[in-house]
Amino acid sequence: MKEKGEYFMEGNIACAEGALKAGCGFYAGYPITPASEVMNHLSEELPKVGGRFIQMEDELGSMASIVGASWTGLKSMTATSGPGFSLMQENLGYAVMTETPCVVVNVQRAGPSTGQATKPGTGDVMQARFGSQGDYELIALSPNSVQEMFDFTVRAFNLAERYRTPVVLLADAGVGHMREKVKIREDVKTVKRRRPEEGEREFFDTDREDHVPPMPNFGEGEELLVTGSTHLGDGTRDTSSFEAQDNLVRRLVDKIEDNREDIEDWEEHHAEDSDLVVVSYGSMSRPARGAVRKARKEGHNVGFFRPKVIWPSPEKRLKKIGENSKVLLAELSLRGYRMEVERSVPSENLHIFDRLNSLPTVDKIYDNIKEVL
Amino acid sequence: MLKAKDIKEKYVRSHPSPFCPGCGGGMVLNSLSRAVEKSKLSKDEIVAVSGIGCAAWIPSPHWRVDTLHTTHGRAIAFATGVKLGNQDLEVMVVSGDGDCAGIGGNHLLHGARNNVDMNVFMINNGLYAMTGGQVAPTTEHDEETLTTPYGNPSSSFEAAEVVKAAGAGHVARWTTYHMNELIEEVEKAIETDGFSFIEILTQCPTRTGKKKNMSGLEMLEWYKENTSKDQDTEKIYVGTLSKVDKPELTEQIYRQIKEAGGDPK
Amino acid sequence: MIKIRIGGWAGQGTVRAGTILGRSLSIEQGYHVVQQRSYSAAVRSGIAYSDVIADKKELDELVIDTPNYLLVMYQNTLDEWEDTAKKVDVLIVDSSRVENVPEIPGKIYEVPAGKIAEDIGTAKAANVVLLGSLARVSEKIDIDMLKKTVREEFPEKYTELNIEALEKGFEEVSDRE
Ligand code: SF4
Numbered sequence: 001m002k003e004k005g006e007y008f009m010e011g012n013i014a015c016a017e018g019a020l021k022a023g024c025g026f027y028a029g030y031p032i033t034p035a036s037e038v039m040n041h042l043s044e045e046l047p048k049v050g051g052r053f054i055q056m057e058d059e060l061g062s063m064a065s066i067v068g069a070s071w072t073g074l075k076s077m078t079a080t081s082g083p084g085f086s087l088m089q090e091n092l093g094y095a096v097m098t099e100t101p102c103v104v105v106n107v108q109r110a111g112p113s114t115g116q117a118t119k120p121g122t123g124d125v126m127q128a129r130f131g132s133q134g135d136y137e138l139i140a141l142s143p144n145s146v147q148e149m150f151d152f153t154v155r156a157f158n159l160a161e162r163y164r165t166p167v168v169l170l171a172d173a174g175v176g177h178m179r180e181k182v183k184i185r186e187d188v189k190t191v192k193r194r195r196p197e198e199g200e201r202e203f204f205d206t207d208r209e210d211h212v213p214p215m216p217n218f219g220e221g222e223e224l225l226v227t228g229s230t231h232l233g234d235g236t237r238d239t240s241s242f243e244a245q246d247n248l249v250r251r252l253v254d255k256i257e258d259n260r261e262d263i264e265d266w267e268e269h270h271a272e273d274s275d276l277v278v279v280s281y282g283s284m285s286r287p288a289r290g291a292v293r294k295a296r297k298e299g300h301n302v303g304f305f306r307p308k309v310i311w312p313s314p315e316k317r318l319k320k321i322g323e324n325s326k327v328l329l330a331e332l333s334l335r336g337y338r339m340e341v342e343r344s345v346p347s348e349n350l351h352i353f354d355r356l357n358s359l360p361t362v363d364k365i366y367d368n369i370k371e372v373l
Numbered sequence: 374m375l376k377a378k379d380i381k382e383k384y385v386r387s388h389p390s391p392f393c394p395g396c397g398g399g400m401v402l403n404s405l406s407r408a409v410e411k412s413k414l415s416k417d418e419i420v421a422v423s424g425i426g427c428a429a430w431i432p433s434p435h436w437r438v439d440t441l442h443t444t445h446g447r448a449i450a451f452a453t454g455v456k457l458g459n460q461d462l463e464v465m466v467v468s469g470d471g472d473c474a475g476i477g478g479n480h481l482l483h484g485a486r487n488n489v490d491m492n493v494f495m496i497n498n499g500l501y502a503m504t505g506g507q508v509a510p511t512t513e514h515d516e517e518t519l520t521t522p523y524g525n526p527s528s529s530f531e532a533a534e535v536v537k538a539a540g541a542g543h544v545a546r547w548t549t550y551h552m553n554e555l556i557e558e559v560e561k562a563i564e565t566d567g568f569s570f571i572e573i574l575t576q577c578p579t580r581t582g583k584k585k586n587m588s589g590l591e592m593l594e595w596y597k598e599n600t601s602k603d604q605d606t607e608k609i610y611v612g613t614l615s616k617v618d619k620p621e622l623t624e625q626i627y628r629q630i631k632e633a634g635g636d637p638k
Numbered sequence: 639m640i641k642i643r644i645g646g647w648a649g650q651g652t653v654r655a656g657t658i659l660g661r662s663l664s665i666e667q668g669y670h671v672v673q674q675r676s677y678s679a680a681v682r683s684g685i686a687y688s689d690v691i692a693d694k695k696e697l698d699e700l701v702i703d704t705p706n707y708l709l710v711m712y713q714n715t716l717d718e719w720e721d722t723a724k725k726v727d728v729l730i731v732d733s734s735r736v737e738n739v740p741e742i743p744g745k746i747y748e749v750p751a752g753k754i755a756e757d758i759g760t761a762k763a764a765n766v767v768l769l770g771s772l773a774r775v776s777e778k779i780d781i782d783m784l785k786k787t788v789r790e791e792f793p794e795k796y797t798e799l800n801i802e803a804l805e806k807g808f809e810e811v812s813d814r815e
Binding site for chain 1: 657660661664665670671672673674675676698699700701702703
């Protein structure tokens with residue numbers, strides 16, 4: 001684990017360092033480009049701070065074992081890319097259903113299928129949200145710099161622990177494989193899951209306003225019932241009643257929905273008073289922000305909006321922006337975030353700059369801004 | 374030694390049994406509980422991990438220990454996380470033949486190769502029972518099932534032999550007819566610091582029984598007649614298939630952590 | 639804004655050179671720096687290169703369209719990049735491995751980096767020799783800071799050799815751009 005200071009570091013390594021600082025105690029993974037560096041780094045560093053590292057036989061197993069380890073009280077994580085992320089979906093849903101805190105890093109690459117393994121893409125945005133079966137909500141963060149690979153990994157752990165839910169760090173090969181300066185602070189704030197208080201016996205339901213029940217560990221004599229089947233507050237499987245399904249699934253969704261204010265995070269510049277607002281996220285949002293800066297310098301009235309937390313999506317804010325100005329969505333995919341933005345911005349106001357395979361230069365987006373204005 | 378009634382009281386949650394009359398699932402639960410009672414284990418140390426299928430419901434929610442009822446085929450992978458997470462826990466996996474050797478086959482192989490300290494009980498009824506009796510990897514050649522109406526064109530998978538070859542520390546096979554031997558074998562499994570795999574041939578009167586026109590009792594009779602503790606017969610061998618000493622994964626990883634300067638506490 | 643591309647055959651240390659340069663500009667010289675690497679995914683063969691972009695202001699340009707400085711360590715790489723080479727301000731080649739240099743409007747420096755590196759101990763240091771030359775050519779790149787970075791980047795037993803490589807590369811070029 002790096003001491004406090006400034007480092008010139010690759011995004012994936014910054015992610016691994018963030019995990020160490022956040023108190024990660026268990027990592028399971030499987031090699032895949034362009035995410036492997038996270039695993040390579042943790043295989044060496046995690047044992048030094050007492051954490052367990054294992055390379056599993058596949059991504060199904062990686063996702064499964066981090067859930068298992070989380071129930072022994074360890075903060076746990078895996079990292080992968082598209083093909084592996086697809087394999088993880090079922091057990092990711094299991095983590096949602098059993099309210100198991102864990103962090104899943106997806107360093108997105110150009111898909112579909114094997115696609116172009118070293119090239120960036122953000123075609124997994126919808127999958128991160130809807131990839132597993134059934135109704136649910138989860139939290140996904142979208143970093144756009146090496147610094148944010150570090151910071152957002154820490155936040156991903158904190159949110160996972162705070163809300164007893166899997167959190168996806170939805171990075172891309174652009175930020176994963178580039179090097180930049182990263183500042184590592186000593187006083188990184190970390191959060192731990194809420195433990196049951198004396199006499200608290202319901203670990204899968206709560207009356208609390210935040211909808212987050214307490215979480216004990218295996219081996220504490222609680223005779224825990226953890227199941228991916230619909231269950232009652234004490235964990236008992238209930239595969240048929242209306243109440244059980246309605247109560248559990250609604251609470252799981254509300255747990256994210258009702259805590260939006262705490263979870264949501266975005267960056268914006270002149271999003272209120274511009275003729276055109278460029279909406280972008282991930283590595284693409286860097287040249288997009290550069291293009292907005294350039295446009296403003298040239299006297300154009302252009303704003304910028306970037307969700308840092310992409311799920312839950314800041315839909316109200318997007319709607320507000322779309323009401324007042326034209327929107328140019330700039331993304332590294334054709335279908336990544338598009339439907340979500342289309343939902344909030346009237347079609348006559350929405351313009352698209354989509355690109356595949358590689359990041360554009362600032363000028364390329366700037367030219368597009370001028371066309372749309 | 375506790376009486377049957379007390380064993381039930383101590384180890385079984387009072388939920389209505391989900392099993393069909395005559396099913397072997399309850400007998401397995403009973404054997405596991407008895408073995409734990411005979412061993413030095415406290416039940417608070419046990420985490421029972423299971424996947425999907427009738428067998429997965431043996432521990433969850435019925436066994437009065439910590440349970441982790443997971444996704445289809447992945448129990449061993451979840452269990453690996455539990456064991457590596459806390460070495461002091463005694464991890465038991467209860468999994469059907471389809472769950473364990475079919476959809477979860479890869480985890481079975483690598484769990485055995487890693488020789489990670491857990492006890493895996495493969496409840497083998499020769500088909501997919503919960504979903505209606507479809508052919509499984511363990512179904513015999515030519516056998517009729519729901520999805521092999523013309524007979525199984527494929528051959529059966531010798532899970533115990535494969536697990537042995539993959540390097541598990543302890544491999545055995547018994548049937549629900551052999552309750553006493555099974556209990557002893559489970560005790561051995563608990564004592565083994567490594568991957569213990571016990572295949573338990575278990576009667577499913579509802580699916581297999583119906584096809585073969587046999588009751589649960591008749592199936593137990595069949596196990597008695599068609600198995601042998603002697604390896605040199607044509608019958609199905611029951612007993613220990615292998616017991617080897619080899620490095621156990623958790624032990625190795627905890628040692629490495631300490632050598633790297635960490636504390637796995 | 640300075641845009642530098644270092645390219646060659648995989649295994650020649652182009653990414654390593656980019657990292658040293660990027661780190662030096664970022665940590666030691668206080669620039670905002672982005673460094674990208676690019677080589678084929680699974681197999682480590684073919685052209686490998688590294689891009690370094692540095693600016694005094696906050697940096698949102700993550701990729702290079704046309705570099706100001708192009709450093710090339712292998713003939714086939716230069717052949718492949720002839721069009722790019724025609725647009726750069728400065729082309730520096732390892733003349734031990736690049737013999738045919740096209741005519742370009744920009745300035746060309748031919749540095750026998752491979753040979754120099756071999757003479758001081760190992761051909762592997764050719765990438766660092768070229769960095770020394772680059773520091774001579776561009777006054778924005780500080781050779782002393784590069785030396786400091788090399789001391790921190792390499793294991794101790796290789797630092798002296800690499801410092802010498804930097805110096806030799808620096809001395810080999812007599813004029814600034
Ligand atoms: S279907 Fe077969 S295995 Fe399942 S509970 Fe009934 S008898 Fe037991």
